[in-house]
Amino acid sequence: MAIAVVILLLVLVSVIFHFASPWWFTPIASNWTAIDDTISITFWITGIVFILVNAFLAFCVFRFRFKKNHRADYEPENKKLEVWLTVITTIGVAAMLAPGLVVWGQFVTVPENAKIFEVVGQQWHWSYRLPGKDGVLGQSAVELISETNPFGLNPDDLNAHDDILIPSNVMHIVIDQPVKVMLRSKDVLHNFAVPQFRVKMDLVPGIETFLWFTPTRLGRFEMLCEELCGMAHYTMRGQIVVDTAQDYQAWLDKQFTFRESLDAPAGDLQLGQSLYASCAVCHGNNAQGNETLNAPMLAGQSAWYLTRQLHYYQNKIRGSNQQDTYGQQMSAMANTLVDAKAIKDVTAYIASLPALAIFPASVNNDSLARSIESGQRLFTNCAYCHGDNAEGRFALNAPRLAGQHAWYLKRQLQHYRASIRGSHREDIYGSQMLLMSRLLQNEQAIDDVIAYISRLTPSLAKQTKKVQPEKVLGLDHKQQEVSQ
Template sequence: MIIAWVVILLTLGSVVFYVLSPWHLTPLASNWGAMDSTIHITALVTGAVFVAVNLFLAWVILRYRHRADRRAHFDPENKRLEGWLTLVTSLGIAALLAPGLWVWGAFVSVPEEAHEVEVVGQQWRWSFRLPGEDGELGRVDTRLIDETNPFGMTEDPAGLDDRLVMEPRLLLPMGQPVKLLLRSKDVLHNFQVANFRAKMDLVPGQVSYFWLTPTEAGEYEVACAELCGIAHFAMRAWVEVVEPEVFEVWLAEQPTQADWLARANPDPTAGQAHYASCAACHGANGEGNANIQAPPLAGMAPWYLSRQLELFRRGARGTHPEDTQGQQMRPFAQQLADGAAIADLAAYIAGFEPVQASPAESGNARRGARLYRTCANCHGEWGQGIPATQGPRLAGLPDWYLIRQLEHFREGIRGRHADDPYGNQMVDMAQMLVNRRAVEDVVAHITTLTATEEE
């Protein structure tokens, strides 16, 4: 008797919790309201079955509970009952499948007027490509992908005006259908925006797709909904739905493939003149100065130096009130007039001989080696840095600088600015170092790395 009432109360409690639950679907921001309808139908059908089965179970417990004056009767077959069960089950399955099949048919039937956007996934970041004035995306070949050709662009003339979006931020025009072409550089990924109610796998070696029409202006988070590796949880981007005229202005600001090919080679000689103001803190040869908390620059890759200088210049780094050294760095970065000046300076610094860090004053390098296995996925086994994952070189950096930066990432002092997507990713990764001891341990290991094994 008690068990039967427990089953009844659990069933009713589950229904009440579902109805009054504080957790609901995110606000819909696309034309796929039919997705919500199928979810509600599924909840009603499965909920009805859940209630019916459990109430039947409670009735069976009560009706056929043990009594000393009766014995169970074995009924090997009941065609009438089997017929009803088959009919009811078939209706339930049809109610679950039919709406989904109808929605799927619409999901893969792209309107002719939809414009195209290519989404490229890679451990652990997103990038995008949009057609230029010709309205056509150029052909690509994955065998051509490298540091200088991140999209694998071919010599197809149609690709010269393609707009390349290297940062994980995409704008879409409101009220206009868009077809998203999805491809992966490495492993399975999944492009999902919860508010759009649309998602699809990115499969290496093929191009998948889906379409939607954004209906609500706003900023929405992109998540990778496929377990793609150690930093899967940090593989995020942002889609902003804006008015069409705002989208057109943004699109015109994005570099084309022709711009990428025509970019001038940086001039280290011009960069030497820019470095004159840097040398006072970072040393004549980029060796750094611990007395004034200026890290070494020697050994840093030009792409990473350029990115950090640009972040300082536009206020995405060095504006947090607790980042004293970053605030000091900002005025110097703002002396660089444009991207060309930054590239020249980075090219000059790249000519410095890398330095070797002194052993850390604290921490256990052996324990740190185990923690560093996660870091190695982006920064390399020997701290040499991996451009493909946007992970900079760590070998040669002193312990005091590494500890400070990791603590700043853990506390959100560095990396939380909206215009610093890779910093945001690093903030999430730094949370894996649960305390100061873990930070010191992993830094102690990093100071033992020389990167010579890779070079």
């Protein structure tokens, strides 16, 4: 009797929790109400079956409970019961599947007036591409991807030249305009999902998949990767902004085409050197950094990373937090570079400087040895993006860490953990680092991982002269050039 009561109570609590639960659908913002209706039909059918089956179970537990001197009847077959169960089950399954098949037919039938844009997924961020005036997306291939061609477009394909490139994680679309979303992956399996639009689809390497929807509500909606795609999968987030036609056009006019990226002039080292003169006051003539002035080492850092940070400073994506004193100073200095050409020139010059290495003190006590050993274990998470030797990886948008001053690395990790850096919604990679930094649970963990990074010597991009230090100054560091 007690077991039967418990079963009925569990059913009652489950039903109440279902209707009273705060975890329900987000407000819909697209044309796919049919998907909600299909899910509701499935819930009602499975819910009724759940109640009936458990009610029957409770009845059987009570009706056929143990009684002394009673014997159970053995009935191996009951054709009437089997027929009823088969018919009812078939009707229930058909009632669940039929609406889904109808909706799926609509889901794969794209309206003729739908606009097209492409979503490109890679570990662990999103980027987008729009067709130009010809209305055709150009050819792309993974083997064509490089620092100057991150989308991997074919420069010999004329259809690709007017393609509009959006290397941000934010995409804009027009309200009430059907859009066909082409999906492409650079590396592994990803999944495009926007809960408010009720759409999701896998991005499969080597295959171009698609979906479509019509946005019906203005606003900014989070885009998620709902396929486990690696260590930082949970940080792979983007945004879809639904605009009016006027706001969308204003945004579109600011974007650039593939042809423009091909025609962009290379950085001028001579002009970059003259522009760097003001940077050298803090960062040093050789970009070696200066702890007294809180200026990090720039030598050895890639031009693409330096360019991104300068744009972030100029646009207040970085350095806008009131607690980031040095970031605010850099924001003011970055704005002395008048245009994108000036940024390209100065970053090209910095990237041309010989990479420097920092030689920490030798390990001469057990405490430091244990710290480095702990840091090596913690760095396993960092190595997925930054490389085994902290050399940085362009493919994962991760900068070089090896050779950087320990005090600067520590301050940045502390800023990430405190949301001083990385909290701006347009700081794509900073927001990922904000989440990853919290894997370091305390100050000791930060010190340990930095102690390990300080002893890494990556292969450098340029051949430089190796000079052994005449004197080791512990963690005060003496900069010396090292060979590849």
